[in-house]
Amino acid sequence: MPFTPPSSFSTRPDLRGAFGMASSTHWLATAAAQSVLERGGNAFDAAVAGGFVLHVVEPHLNGPGGDLTGLFATAGRPGEPVVLMGQGPAPAGATAEHCRAEGLDLVPGAGALAAAVPGAVDAWFVLLRDHGTWELADVLALAAGYARDGHPVLGRVGATIAAVSGLFAEHWPSSARQWMPAGRPPAAGEMIRNEAYARVLERLVAAGAGARTREARIEAARRVWREGFVAEAAAAFVSAPHRHSSGTDHAGVLTVEDFASFEAGYEPAATLEFRGHTVAKTGPWGQGPVLLQALAILDGFDDDRLDPSTALGAHTVLEALKLALADREAWYGDDDVPLGHLLSPAYAAERRALITDTASHELRPGRVPGREPFLPPLRTEHGGGDTSALPAAGEPTVRPTGETRGDTCHIDVVDRWGGMVAVTPSGGWLQSSPTIPGLGFCLGTRLQMTWLEGGPSRLTPGKRPRTTLSPTLVLRDGHAVAALGSPGGDQQDQWQLPWLLRTLVGGWTPQQAVDAPTLHTTSVPGSFWPRTWEPGGAVVEDRLGEHVLADLARRGHRVVRAGDWSLGRLSVVTRDPATGVVGAAADPRGVQGYAAGR
Numbered sequence: 001m002p003f004t005p006p007s008s009f010s011t012r013p014d015l016r017g018a019f020g021m022a023s024s025t026h027w028l029a030t031a032a033a034q035s036v037l038e039r040g041g042n043a044f045d046a047a048v049a050g051g052f053v054l055h056v057v058e059p060h061l062n063g064p065g066g067d068l069t070g071l072f073a074t075a076g077r078p079g080e081p082v083v084l085m086g087q088g089p090a091p092a093g094a095t096a097e098h099c100r101a102e103g104l105d106l107v108p109g110a111g112a113l114a115a116a117v118p119g120a121v122d123a124w125f126v127l128l129r130d131h132g133t134w135e136l137a138d139v140l141a142l143a144a145g146y147a148r149d150g151h152p153v154l155g156r157v158g159a160t161i162a163a164v165s166g167l168f169a170e171h172w173p174s175s176a177r178q179w180m181p182a183g184r185p186p187a188a189g190e191m192i193r194n195e196a197y198a199r200v201l202e203r204l205v206a207a208g209a210g211a212r213t214r215e216a217r218i219e220a221a222r223r224v225w226r227e228g229f230v231a232e233a234a235a236a237f238v239s240a241p242h243r244h245s246s247g248t249d250h251a252g253v254l255t256v257e258d259f260a261s262f263e264a265g266y267e268p269a270a271t272l273e274f275r276g277h278t279v280a281k282t283g284p285w286g287q288g289p290v291l292l293q294a295l296a297i298l299d300g301f302d303d304d305r306l307d308p309s310t311a312l313g314a315h316t317v318l319e320a321l322k323l324a325l326a327d328r329e330a331w332y333g334d335d336d337v338p339l340g341h342l343l344s345p346a347y348a349a350e351r352r353a354l355i356t357d358t359a360s361h362e363l364r365p366g367r368v369p370g371r372e373p374f375l376p377p378l379r380t381e382h383g384g385g386d387t388s389a390l391p392a393a394g395e396p397t398v399r400p401t402g403e404t405r406g407d408t409c410h411i412d413v414v415d416r417w418g419g420m421v422a423v424t425p426s427g428g429w430l431q432s433s434p435t436i437p438g439l440g441f442c443l444g445t446r447l448q449m450t451w452l453e454g455g456p457s458r459l460t461p462g463k464r465p466r467t468t469l470s471p472t473l474v475l476r477d478g479h480a481v482a483a484l485g486s487p488g489g490d491q492q493d494q495w496q497l498p499w500l501l502r503t504l505v506g507g508w509t510p511q512q513a514v515d516a517p518t519l520h521t522t523s524v525p526g527s528f529w530p531r532t533w534e535p536g537g538a539v540v541e542d543r544l545g546e547h548v549l550a551d552l553a554r555r556g557h558r559v560v561r562a563g564d565w566s567l568g569r570l571s572v573v574t575r576d577p578a579t580g581v582v583g584a585a586a587d588p589r590g591v592q593g594y595a596a597g598r
Helices: 027-038 043-057 096-101 120-131 136-149 155-163 165-170 173-179 195-207 214-227 229-238 256-261 289-298 311-331 345-352 489-505 510-515 546-554
Strands: 015-017 020-024 067-073 082-086 265-268 270-274 277-281 411-415 420-426 472-476 479-485 519-521 537-540 558-561 571-575 582-586 594-597
Touching: 015 020, 015 594, 020 027, 020 043, 020 571, 020 582, 027 043, 027 136, 027 411, 027 594, 043 067, 043 120, 043 136, 043 195, 043 411, 043 420, 067 120, 067 472, 067 479, 082 120, 082 420, 120 136, 120 214, 136 195, 136 214, 155 165, 165 173, 195 214, 214 229, 214 256, 229 256, 270 289, 277 289, 289 311, 289 345, 289 489, 311 345, 311 489, 311 519, 311 546, 411 479, 411 571, 411 582, 420 472, 420 479, 420 571, 472 489, 479 489, 489 510, 489 519, 510 571, 510 582, 537 546, 546 558, 571 594
Parallel strands: 537 558
Antiparallel strands: 015 582, 020 411, 020 594, 067 082, 067 420, 082 265, 270 277, 277 472, 411 420, 472 479, 479 571, 519 537, 571 582, 582 594
16 A cells, blocks of 8 residues: 655645755755855855754754754765764763752753763764864854844743743843843844853954864864863853752852863764665764664554554554663663664564554553563652643743753764765753853753663763764765754654655655645653653644544553644755755744755
8 A cells, every 4th residue: 555645735846956955944044054055165164054054043952051963974984874973961960869869750841960071062072173164264254243233032032031031030130131131031033142151252262262273273272172261161151050950059060171172073883774875873872772662663564554654654653663662761871782783673572562443541661581670660640640731833832930841952964075964953952041141042851851760871070971862864875865854853863754655665756745734653651851751642643633543542552632833843855866956944843943955
């Protein structure tokens, strides 16, 4: 049985050209990246320029105090997917014992006690140094200009600030000064500035003014970031107690030594062969292998069970995701993870056999010989597990305490030489912790993704928290053919999975697959504070159709309707290695993602 034909309606064209393409979650970042390509830069120059613009124009979704993960292939070694690792570890003082001594049983979702060592800026610098061609000053000029001179603010930025305006006014006065200079949240389209951050970028560039080579100038900026005024200002400021999402006041534990000890770098990708393609993800210190495990499970089914547009396909996809996500909770972390076993055909077959015609309401991690799975504490959102009031969309859900879910951004670039890169920056949101005076940004809260109880993702000094950041690179016959990603926290891989099934199995075009209705499960403990789950929860876009939604409910899924256009904000670039034709697609959801190229 063939896949459901794609809708004849498309929100925008599949872009195709022969020069270069960029796609991101904000049109200004896409335009910045494309402008670099037009002026002779490669995919890596363009991605870094666009990434720093994202810090400025999507401050509710990422920031300089946050983190990132990326995947890329260079023109010289196209068949070798590489992970760009920009996830900082827990500081030396971040221990489960310290949190418990502070009266906490979870790492808070807002406040500097939840801060990992910032990794995004160092990772961008490393990527530019090793694979870019442009000078640091030229790459940062676009972001510095938007920060210094202003840009029209997104309505969603103002809405986020409005949600935490009371917190800012009462407890985080430095954030109120930065984000509510007129005493109110900014209105959509109003020009906002971050002159403090512009000065930070200018000082980083100035640090390398006397160096003799491009690489040395970038290295000088890295040293100043990790060991100089940025680290000093951040560590000093967050050492004072301030309000956290727990409703109590605590000091952060990040020190200058923590800043200096971290360096971004590269790692081999985790990969899986699926329907003639190699799908590349981060290692299991991130959630990336969830996508690989889900694909491994689904690969054993006939095509009629892989179509997310049908009731049977949607059910099968949801059940495969539950099994993969249960393994994420049990086995993933920055340690000795049995990934070879988890991705083996025999293990995938064991997991596949658990999928029946009815929805599971259990957390069912698999067994690994000689080891016991970690079972996290299971908390429901409303005590009884009522899902009717749950927010469904991947755009940030912000509580007045500053706790935020599902917010990040993404950028993809492909150049005419065959370089391709996908990067998902996040953390350091304006609502994460108080804005650091003189820097114009705050620290992130990635440590909320660790447990205090134990297990492979237990809070441990020097270990990376299990991040949800999860870009994807797809290769065919040893060549990179697609780079993609999406915001969405726990939903990032869940929203990318239907796209891969529709394009690699169903033969849909990238934009058709982006536009198609999608879904995800909430039947897994969330990665964000307060770490709740909804057994059997299935969040679906109404466009899947009444028949599909009714069938999912009949099978026992606790269906939450998300509206027609609310789940996902995918960005995609592509390249056909046989012809050199490049392409791009962007998601209409959120009304700000954009693709460009020629």
